[in-house]
Amino acid sequence: MNNPRLLTALASASFLLLGACGGSSGSASEAVTQIIKAQSSVSSSSESADTVSSSSASAASSETSQELPAPAIQSVAEVAVGEQVVLQSVVSDALADVIINFEWSLVQTPPDSSAQLQYANTAQPSFTPDVPGVYQVALTIGVGELSAQATAASVTAFADNIDITEATLARRGGNCTSYQGTYYSQVTDIQRSLPFSGSLQVSVEDDTCTFSLNQIPNHDFNDASAKFASDVSEVVAQYTLPVNPQFADEVTPLQVGVKNVIFLNGVTADLLAAACYGVGDEPLGEEKIGCGPDQESNPWRYDPMSPLNYFGTDAHNAHPQPDGSYHYHGNPRALFELECSSASGPSPLIGFAADGFPVFGPCIEDTGSIRAVTSSYRLKNDGGERLAVAGYETPEAGTGAVASGNYDGQFIGDYEYIEGAGDLDECNGMTYEGQYGYYVTDAYPWILGCFRAAVDDSFMPEGQALENLLHGHDIIGGEEHIHTH
Structure with a gap:
């Protein structure tokens, strides 16, 4: 990849069905607590001057909640046309042994664009803007029967010194x-x-x-x-x-x-x-x-x-x-x-x-x-x-x-x-x-x-x-x- 720009998605999720898989209620509560703490830590440290971050939904208010907290997408704001954008998901260590399904999508592209996501169901998909304009990326994560969706993040592509x-x-x-x-x-x-x-x-x-x-x-x-x-x-x-x-x-x-x-x-x-x-x-x-x-x-x-x-x-x-x-x-x-x-x-x-x-x-x-x-x-x-x-x-x-x-x-x-x-x-x-x-x-x-x-x-x-x-x-x-x- 030539000069890839990293578009990192920080996805956190709670897994509350461990008991059904043989885990105790105490271990489920401990996992939930770890996940919520990890998400809170990530949210407070992910902002920077040259990035634009979509807002995360608030974490589950109860250790017994059976909803996945919404993931967040953190992205570079601008790239040049033809420059590859790499999407990387980062999840809490608490989910290391949990199978997470990733569904990335380009929900908006400029007119005349034929850009497509590559490896959209993996942890590291990518796409290459082919015309100037705004590209919106969405992410949905799934754990078992539970799922959560991030607010779409925008990447603006510009034509750079075109003859x-x-x-x-x-x-x-x-x-x-x-x-x-x-x-x-x-x-x-x-x-x-x-x-x-x-x-x-x-x-x-x-x-x-x-x-x-x-x-x-x-x-x-x-x-x-x-x-x-x-x-x-x-x-x-x-x-x-x-x-x-x-x-x-x-x-x-x-x-x-x-x-x-x-x-x-x-x-x-x-x-x-x-x-x-x-x-x-x-x-x-x-x-x-x-x-x-x-x-x-x-x-x-x-x-x-x-x-x-x-x-x-x-x-x-x-x-x-x-x-x-x-x-x-x-x-x-x-x-x-x-x-x-x-x-x-x-x-x-x-x-x-x-x-x-x-x-x-x-x-x-x-x-x-x-x-x-x-x-x-x-x-x-x-x-x-x-x-x-x-x-x-x-x-x-x-x-x-x-x-x-x-x-x-x-x-x-x-x-x-x-x-x-x-x-x-x-x-x-x-x-x-x-x-x-x-x-x-x-x-x-x-x-x-x-x-x-x-x-x-x-x-x-x-x-x-x-x-x-x-x-x-x-x-x-x-x-x-x-x-x-």
């Missing part, structure tokens, strides 16, 4: 605690021929997960197709998510300035542009800035993912903010198999939305085959002529970079949600295999259209961070602009 460079993910467990650990990548800014190191740490405390990252992806970036206005640089950030997000009574719309998604490669997504037709001081159709949170209902906000709006992004639909933070506007084209026809199963979990619900790639299994999920948004009026919206100036074909006067997808208001038109709801999510989550799609809204749960405050930048989100350098309609995203 995710160009990694394709595989797991679908929807709880953020399953991804606890540290991850890194070694990638290149292609046009600048500069190496970068990506960093992501996922930590868990109580009912929250904290993601600490530096906005460097796990793949090379800034390929020949990109036209970045700013240079990519490491930008350290930290976000907090609930372990168990709860559906809100009403959905929360996307808002400029709010980070939308954290991907498991340490990069975030910003799905909205902060430029709208007719808003700001620039000529019509050449808007570059000014469409902030106060324009939440403006239908003529440019869609960064529309092929009619070139935003200077690279092959991963990403580019940097003025402060250098690399971020996606849609499908990251990383972390999962892009073609569902080539996928061996449903797409993995690739990140978490700002409300805590998971984000998956596009593929699901449906009646025995793998296919891409479909959005329920469609172009209004089947792509016909745009209609005026009260309070907003309607884009006109040929004005600046406006491609046409039809609902062609250049603006997010060109789309409408039609319930049941596709697989997904208005937020681009659905419940699949018992887990609600958002899905990457090849059509609007691309990743998510709203939030089904409350958004954590850590995703809402203020001050200079908000300024960074509202100023950018992008290209619309093939012409260079200072543009917001």
